[in-house]
Amino acid sequence: MPEGSSTSGREAVTILGLAGHHVEVCDPSRWCLSRYSRFVRKFHHCPPLRTDPAGFLHFIERLMASQHFDVLLPTHEQGFLFARAGQRLQGGAGLALPDFAAYRMVHSKAGFSRLLDQLNLPQPPTRIVTSADELRGAMRFPSVVKTSIGTASRGIWFVRDGSDLDLALNELESAGDFAGEVLVQDLITGTVEKAQSVFCRGTLAGFHAYRQVAAGVGGGEAIKESVGRPAIRSAIETIGAHLNWHGALSVDVIMPLDSTTPLLIDCNPRLVEPMNGYVASIDLVDLLLCVSLGETPVPLAEGRAGVRTHLAMQALLGSASRDGTRRELIRECGRIAGGDGLYRDSTEELTPVQHDWPGAVPLAITAALLLVSPAIATSLARGGFGAHLLDRASIAAIESEDFLRDISMRRPGEGRDP
Structure with missing residues (x-):
């Protein structure tokens, strides 16, 4: 790896x-x-x-x-x-990777948006701009502003009013992001969901979807639950077939509160946190190994719906960033340890100490640092935006x-x- x-x-x-x-x-x-x-x-x-x-x-x-x-x-x-x-x-x-042109297209948020338009697949109303003036002209409140390149929730601003817009513009211009493309999407109210898949030379071999139950810091999932989503499966199958995709492919989706049509908002040419699928009886990592070795696997049946998993580190970071008090952080630790509330019947997916005891070390360090200073939650989370990522x-x-x-x-x- x-x-x-x-x-x-x-x-x-x-x-x-x-x-x-x-x-x-x-x-x-x-x-x-x-x-x-x-x-x-x-x-x-x-x-x-x-x-x-x-x-x-x-x-x-x-x-x-x-x-x-x-x-x-x-x-x-x-x-x-x-x-x-x-x-x-x-x-x-x-x-197992597709050709570079296909990879490059979905790795870019602007490229993925254009692909969705080409394939007539649903996404929030989207404008692509290359300057501050164009962004101001394209803005409708509330919106989400995204740089075309960015992962792990980097390069995203939720813009609800003029002051949010000024902040986003200042940071975009300071970072030189208008040297590339910037997306402006209408902010849709709904549930965040993610789906991941493995393709073998353009044919879908495995698919799994989950919804966000509770958010962590930076918008990532702290608690998630597996769901059956035939409409999302159909969309990702269309994308993979069009690109003759080979390997792993994941999409982020908004399920609007006032509609049953899922809206695709992002794409990752990889598996994203595959443990929920594994617990739900669909092992996409093993499937990816088979495809990597040149095998043509029998397509997997979908995993079980309603399987709940959580990331304790992300949950603690999210609790500290939202509430900012040691008392609430201690309560969250208690809920996680006791399997109470939203954690009832949920499986730890990131640091499963019952199978892998060294995973307790980063979890304990995170909890200790947050108890000393809950305000450092955001800076701790940014520590994951390391040298293993591109810019x-x-x-x-x-x-x-x-x-x-x-x-x-x-x-x-x-x-x-x-």
């Missing part, structure tokens, strides 16, 4: 470990989340994807050349780089012809140590 910092990566480690697989993880952080797992047999400290994508690629190539690996399993934005340099990685290990500059570097020419001048596996 070429990263171990994300929640999606950490959950994949658990699923792989419970199945008895030998798992090795690379990450630029020596204290990434996946290091706190008994299922990780070996950790490799690698160059940062964000600031040194060429060095990161050469490190991965050199590692795969040094020993045998069955599968290279990108669980976050490393897939963007691997799809770009796909020919160099062929034969080193099994890898606008690194994406531009990977897309450039100079990047391909530079890496082609070196033999596969040749590069510097981290």
Whole structure:
């Protein structure tokens, strides 16, 4: 696994470990989340994807050349780089990715919005702008403003009035985000849901959906529940078939309060926190391994609806960011530990200490830090936006012809140590 910092990566480690697989993880952080797992047999400290994508690629190539690996399993934005340099990685290990043009299209929020229009699939009313003046002209309150590139809830502003708009404009201009495209979408009231899937050469092989029961910090899910969503399944199947998708594909959806039509709002070319599906009896990680190894799997039946899971770390961060008091934080700890309230019959998915005791370490550290100072919840959450992620500059570097020419001048596996 070429990263171990994300929640999606950490959950994949658990699923792989419970199945008895030998798992090795690379990450630029020596204290990434996946290091706190008994299922990780070996950790490799690698160059940062964000600031040194060429060095990161050469490190991965050199590692795969040094020993045998069955599968290279990108669980976050490393897939963007691997799809770009796909020919160099062929034969080193099994890898399930579509061609770069397809990956690039859904990785970009603007590209995904245009794809939805092309396929006549529902999304909130959306405008794409490239300047502050255009954004002001396109604004209808309330709206959501998004940079075209961004993950883990980065680059998103909820704009309900003029002061929110001024704040968003100031941050967009300060970061230089108008050098790219910015989306303005009408803010739709409804339930946030997510669906993830695995495709084998354009054919849907597995699908799972869940709804948000309670939000954590930054809008992520703290508690989720599996649901059956044939309309979302149909939409993602249409997208995958059109792009001849190969590998994992996930979408974010709003279920409006006044409509039964799901609105697609974002896309991730990977699995996003696959443990809820695993608990609901649909193992998309195992399915992705099969596709990565070149197999043509029998499509999986959908998992059980009504299965509830939670991420205790995200729940504590969310509680601290909303309420900001130690008393409420202690109550939340009690509800999680006792399985009370919304946590009744819910399974811990990120740090399942009953199966993987080292996972208690980051959970305990998070709880202790929040009890000392609940106000640091947002800054703690931002710690996950690390060097394993891409930004606008690194994406531009990977897309450039100079990047391909530079890496082609070196033999596969040749590069510097981290």
